[in-house]
Amino acid sequence: MNPKHTDRERIEHRACFGGWQDVYRHQSEALDCAMHVAVYLPPQAEQRRCPVLYWLSGLTCTEQNFITKAGAQRYAADHGVIVVAPDTSPRGDAVPDADGYDLGKGAGFYLDATQAPWSSHYRMQDYVARELPDWIDAHIPNSGARAISGHSMGGHGALVTALRNPGRYRSVSAFSPIVSPTQVPWGQKAFAAYLGEDREAWKAWDACELIADAQERLPLLVDQGEDDEFLDTQLQPERLAAACDAAGHPLDLRMRKGYDHSYYFIASFIGEHFIFHMRQLSRTR
Template sequence: MQRIEHRACFGGWQDVYEHASDTLGCTMRVAVYLPPQAAHGRLPVLYWLSGLTCNEQNFITKAGAQRYAAEHGVIVVAPDTSPRGDDVADADGYDLGKGAGFYVDAVQAPWSAHYRMYDYVVHELPALIEGGLPASGARAISGHSMGGHGALVIALRNPGRYRSVSAFSPIVAPSRVPWGAKAFGAYLGDDRAAWRAYDATALVETATERLPLLVDQGDADEFLDDQLRPQLLQAACEAVGHPLTLRLQPGYDHSYYFIASFIGEHIAHHAAALHA
């Protein structure tokens, strides 16, 4: 990885790296916050997955997470949300194509040539981080909206790989909402049975690890009723006894003002598990 940004922040360093991705077949950027404790040894990592239209910059410039990561001694890694480049397939609109990878491995052309964000986040990115930075191998994962979907799915599909998981305003049932149906139809094809592999409400039914889920959702979110529908995840978890803390936060919308208000609590939640 080649470092292309390097800024002092809360006693540590907010960096951005660029690297050639074998998984995605393009050049990717990933933001990394190294807290001051990283100068003295290896630290656990919180992987953050951002939402639709975002890249590696949104979380690091808007969430205010560095203060809490420095307090708790946690590295924060925030990759871009999709492959990038002139030869990468794209579409009109914000909810398909670049900036909208949905953290799946596409099987349909033309998307399958590059859109393998699930494999990238689960395998290639951690190998790069743990191989080249002072990362201990202890992992947690979180995200917002499309990224909240990605965090829940990745944690549920990989028992033992992450010590904790949380999400802000996640798309909990992409198979049953317009955003997910559009993306899954394009990336995965028309067989809705295949969509279940990337649907958190389906995955909790057969999860072999009861990793507790922490979800914060604003009750003034403009996408709450048609795209997010957290009650579907609540019902799925109740049906099988999967531990879920679902907090409906009064007055908050879908924006980074919401994330900034509660990111400190989420990082403390992850730090407790990562340092245990």
């Protein structure tokens, strides 16, 4: 499968578990820059239209981390799932940046910035929830069924994107997500820069705040390592558990003894997440 289109450039093409691991470069209107996005096409995509799992990576990552470290292609090939993994922020010389790893390039936080200078490029929610799926639908034949998952900052992104866009995704899961960025240092630093000092505006990008008024009850699957070095300071999954309990929202929070924040943890359980998502992606609507 190698359709040619004028608004994309394939920059990587590697055989993997009977399918193809590709990386494309395309121009994003939402972000006003060129973006890289990884697309894994399972072998089943040669014969039929397959569902799509979107993966959002964490701080400092690009599209490369997940496709080279998680071992996800094996499970995508087993289940017949297209996997789409975009970069984590806008890129390029014209894109604003900051000192440190937790703001600016590599730290888009999957929101739409409202404050200068960030608002000119940092519109990752618009990109992930609207532009990227439209781009995939235009260029990659698929069944139209979508799921979303992610890790750390990307876990936050997956939860918030699903909660803010009811009906768009069949299922959502996360590894080690920042469940309440309004309450922890990573989120507070990013939100103050991207959104300004009005903390009421921050709540629209906090999964724990969105749970209370969620328009649909997508079951949430969250895996969290008990030996994660960021567990108590940045992640605090007990906040999500409390919010779901108060709202009667389904949550399967699995605390994993001995596991940390790394891709060793993700690789250990990513297969279970594919099974979770396929239960919904394979259903006829």
